[in-house]
Amino acid sequence: MNLTPISRKRLSESAISQIKDFIIHNGLRPGAKLPSERELCSKLQISRASLREAVRILEIMGLVEVLPGKGIYVKDLTGDLFVPLPTWVSDYRDTIHKHFEARLILEPEIAALAARRSSPADIDKIKANIELQNSLPESEIAAIIQADIDFHCLLAEAAQNETLLMLLNSIARMSFHGWKAALRTESRNKTAVQEHFDLLQRLVEHDEDGARTMMREHMLGSIKMLEQQGLAPKS
Template identity: 30%
Template sequence: MAQDVARPSLSDALTERVLELIRSGGLRPGDRLPSARELSERFAVTTPTLREALRRLEATGAVQMRHGSGIYVGADLERVVIPNPNFRELQSDQLLQLLDARLLIEPPVAAMAARRADPSDLATLRTVLDQAGCHLDGADAELDKANMSFHRATAKAAGNEVLSEVIDSLLSVHAAEQREILRIFDDRARDHDEHRAILGAIEAGDAERAEELMRSHLLDVKSVIEARLA
């Protein structure tokens, strides 16, 4: 029997019904869902109405609609924080606000990474820094990608998924600003050396030192950006 969905919050109710279908069915990212027609019949709504709810879920990464193939459970089904792709670009003076936000979050996260990182986490951190080292004389975009991978990997090594997603979202939303910060800072070797020092503290399990070095690193970047924007 079709499950009727009542207004006034039809789209909200539909998204919840689809999520409940995924969870109750034990579906995982990559698993296929019933077709839009089958789902609309199941929930007793029109196909266009159902597709609107699916588009909302797709925007959050909970589902993925593949043209000519079907509807699949998305990789970000259980993600707590998602980037907003429509957020306007920061102005120059707001680069400092971005660095202030990172200063509040990333130093204690580095300390957590020093306490909790396992061998796999440490191997990932070494790999991304090796990649960054290969791009010190290359294009800004490749170096920035490697540098941000280090900060993301540090957050992941902290073992707290919410904090990891917060940092990942912050860096994803403001990717253009991060590239601008790299351009203005313009000292690749110094930046890389500071990352290496942070990794050394994490490898040594020295939480206090890892936190201190991450804070010093971000303050160093901020002081340079502040001076050059003045």
């Protein structure tokens, strides 16, 4: 099978489908390297931004792994979103703990800065993201995870601190496991969306202390839900 130009409206969704089919039909096994980013963009005739969005979703699904400076590699033909949660988390327990530990340090202060500095345009972007999250069915796990990552990165943008944004983007890029674990627990997405909405209200009111406290509670809520199911170590 060869890759062909994409003409459908949602370019990233089409790219995801084609890359998955390319892996399967060419018999690529875990560890196999995919064509370069430049070659994929050329073959699919899409922008680098659309390709990177598609690859990020494939990473979330556990189908590919991006190794900085090396390329995109096949990780698992089935993807880890389909592995039972307790089985999957047992392999990533320590990683998940460190993921939330880092976010507990960073994100409450990011939220406080966002409450102080967010512009009307920032508020509109965050509101649109929450509306998207609220519209996604529970079965769309990869899309839910991506929308949640986008929410937290939009907060970092609203904080207007490029270093904090870089750090959060690095966590999002290199450690999907915490996001996967939290949002794969039953009903967590609905709870998270409500918490996101409540946090947005603190930004609208420029309530720094309220935003800081709410973000910390938001992080601790995810950790508590995992601990209740025996899926994460207690701090």
